[in-house]
Amino acid sequence: AQSVTQLDSQVPVFEEAPVELRCNYSSSVSVYLFWYVQYPNQGLQLLLKYLSGSTLVESINGFEAEFNKSQTSFHLRKPSVHISDTAEYFCAVSGYDYKLSFGAGTTVTVRA
Amino acid sequence: GAGVSQSPSNKVTEKGKDVELRCDPISGHTALYWYRQRLGQGLEFLIYFQGNSAPDKSGLPSDRFSAERTGESVSTLTIQRTQQEDSAVYLCASSLVGSREETQYFGPGTRLLVL
Numbered sequence: 181a182q183s184v185t186q187l188d189s190q191v192p193v194f195e196e197a198p199v200e201l202r203c204n205y206s207s208s209v210s211v212y213l214f215w216y217v218q219y220p221n222q223g224l225q226l227l228l229k230y231l232s233g234s235t236l237v238e239s240i241n242g243f244e245a246e247f248n249k250s251q252t253s254f255h256l257r258k259p260s261v262h263i264s265d266t267a268e269y270f271c272a273v274s275g276y277d278y279k280l281s282f283g284a285g286t287t288v289t290v291r292a
Numbered sequence: 293g294a295g296v297s298q299s300p301s302n303k304v305t306e307k308g309k310d311v312e313l314r315c316d317p318i319s320g321h322t323a324l325y326w327y328r329q330r331l332g333q334g335l336e337f338l339i340y341f342q343g344n345s346a347p348d349k350s351g352l353p354s355d356r357f358s359a360e361r362t363g364e365s366v367s368t369l370t371i372q373r374t375q376q377e378d379s380a381v382y383l384c385a386s387s388l389v390g391s392r393e394e395t396q397y398f399g400p401g402t403r404l405l406v407l
Contacts, residue, residue: 184334186334189332212392212393214395216398222400223295223296223383223398223399223400223401224383224385224398225397225398226395226396226397229393229395231393270334270335272335274392274393275392276392277392278323278325278340278342278387278390278391278392278394279337279340279348279351280325280327280335280337280396281334281337282327282334282335282336283334284332284333284334285334
């Protein structure tokens with residue numbers, strides 16, 4: 181079985197400032213890693229995922245995450261946030277099968 | 293194309309009543325998942341359907357919970373004799389074939405409140 185810990189439940193940030201959302205996982209098998217985002221009044225949608233290859237993965241809207249196997253982490257970063265990035269972000273892991281294990285989520289609130 | 297849809301969007305019920313939650317997956321997706329999200333917690337896996345295979349019910353929290361799926365289309369999650377601890381958002385997701393590297397596409401959820 182695998183588990184996911186998101187270390188910050190709330191992250192307030194000013195517009196154009198950088199943000200980092202931390203995610204650590206534990207698993208006895210190799211994993212695939214995902215970040216999902218839930219904008220206000222919308223459903224969960226995939227932001228980015230790591231399957232294999234380069235440990236740095238990017239999304240189309242400027243987020244990036246780096247898989248660090250030795251630290252069992254998959255932290256999400258954005259160098260400059262916008263008001264529209266206000267949302268709840270979930271880190272998720274799939275282990276030996278299709279079941280996703282999710283962290284508790286991090287709420288990012290971007291202020292002008 | 294249309295995404296995953298769920299109904300109702302909100303449901304308020306009294307303790308002890310039965311409820312039915314519906315999920316319409318993306319057309320052509322053979323895999324369907326149900327998750328539950330309690331307040332302040334991450335999503336927890338409930339049940340998985342893939343084509344005509346036997347469903348994986350390993351996440352259902354008690355025998356009051358059951359789910360069905362008609363072929364590769366609509367799924368219904370039923371909670372019998374609801375309890376207050378069943379209050380949560382119930383999310384449905386679908387994916388093309390159900391492999392572990394696939395993106396799961398989520399519906400908007402059904403917010404269930406048991407009084």
